[in-house]
Amino acid sequence: MSMYVSHTKGKSWSDDKKNGVKKPISKGQRLIIVHAGNEKGFVPGAFLTYKSTDTTGDYHNEMNSDNYEKWLVNQLIPNILRDSVLVIHNAPYHNKYTHRQCVYVERPPNSNTIKQEMIHWLNRHQIPVDPKLTKTQIYAIICQHKERHTEFSVDKVLAEHGHTVLRLPPYHPDFNPIENIWSQLKGYVASRNVGMNLTTVKTLLTEKVNMIGAEDWKKVCDHAIKCENEYRSIQHGLDNYTDRLVLNTADSDSDNDLFESTDSEMEVIEN
Numbered sequence: 466m467s468m469y470v471s472h473t474k475g476k477s478w479s480d481d482k483k484n485g486v487k488k489p490i491s492k493g494q495r496l497i498i499v500h501a502g503n504e505k506g507f508v509p510g511a512f513l514t515y516k517s518t519d520t521t522g523d524y525h526n527e528m529n530s531d532n533y534e535k536w537l538v539n540q541l542i543p544n545i546l547r548d549s550v551l552v553i554h555n556a557p558y559h560n561k562y563t564h565r566q567c568v569y570v571e572r573p574p575n576s577n578t579i580k581q582e583m584i585h586w587l588n589r590h591q592i593p594v595d596p597k598l599t600k601t602q603i604y605a606i607i608c609q610h611k612e613r614h615t616e617f618s619v620d621k622v623l624a625e626h627g628h629t630v631l632r633l634p635p636y637h638p639d640f641n642p643i644e645n646i647w648s649q650l651k652g653y654v655a656s657r658n659v660g661m662n663l664t665t666v667k668t669l670l671t672e673k674v675n676m677i678g679a680e681d682w683k684k685v686c687d688h689a690i691k692c693e694n695e696y697r698s699i700q701h702g703l704d705n706y707t708d709r710l711v712l713n714t715a716d717s718d719s720d721n722d723l724f725e726s727t728d729s730e731m732e733v734i735e736n
Contacts, residue, residue: 466498466647467517467528470666474655494663497528498650498670499536501551502643504686506679510544511536514667533558534622547627554633554641559619573611576604583607590614639692642685646677 469492499513513536541551553559574583580600587594587603592610594603620630638644653673654666 466650467495468498468651468654468666468670469493469495470658470663471661472651472655472666473658473661489661493661496663496666496670498647499528499533500643500646500674501541501545502646502682504679504683506682507674507677508541508544511540512671512674513540514670516663528556528558530558530560530618534619537619537622542623542626542628545628549628550631551623551628552631552633552641553619554638555635559632560617573614574604574607578604640689642682642689645685645688646682649673649677649681 471489471491471493473488495517496514497517499511501508501511574586578586580603583600583603584594584596587606587610590610592606594606598606617630623630633640650670650673653676654669657669658665660666
């Protein structure tokens with residue numbers, strides 16, 4: 466998560482005798498915040514904040530895979546139990562690919578990769594492929610094999626320490642408990658950020674982190690589980706509905722075949 470030092474509420478109450486605090490035109494400096502937690506609360510020692518020096522407006526330029534892995538190794542892994550499962554979303558710094566036999570980074574082909582590169586990838590992994598196949602057919606072969614030949618760098622780091630990774634589906638922050646925690650942090654800072662400087666924002670962030678305990682975390686974890694169960698229920702309903710559609714279509718095809726067969730027999734009789 467990132468936060469500008471000018472992060473405040475859009476409006477505030479004031480009486481007729483005092484002017485309200487004015488929000489600066491410039492967003493100012495920005496903090497990058499990293500943390501982790503579970504139903505028992507924040508992971509002790511995993512809280513990291515630092516000032517962003519990037520001016521592009523995209524904090525992913527600084528919170529890249531290298532910085533994220535440093536945080537994993539130095540602050541998260543030493544403070545979690547063995548055989549833990551790390552739930553993460555699909556941010557770019559979570560998804561750096563590594564080749565299992567080489568040290569260089571390799572992203573497997575996708576459906577937009579040119580055909581020759583797809584063939585080259587298959588050949589490099591000693592997977593038979595007929596160059597005469599269409600691009601779609603070749604990509605289908607890649608999909609059958611690419612998971613066994615590639616891995617994420619983050620997954621590798623965690624696996625070396627006895628942990629596993631669970632990635633959330635894209636565009637589903639409701640499955641991620643920490644998103645609600647970030648919202649609480651932002652709301653706390655916004656309602657109290659009078660100084661609008663790095664020191665003030667850091668102090669407020671630390672205050673709120675210390676205030677959020679196991680009970681708060683359990684609530685957001687339970688909410689995420691509830692959302693997941695609701696989606697599962699909806700999916701079961703959709704599966705049953707589509708199954709009925711398939712059956713109805715099949716019955717319709719059978720009726721058409723029978724009708725065509727009857728017509729054919731009638732024609733034979735008439736002849």
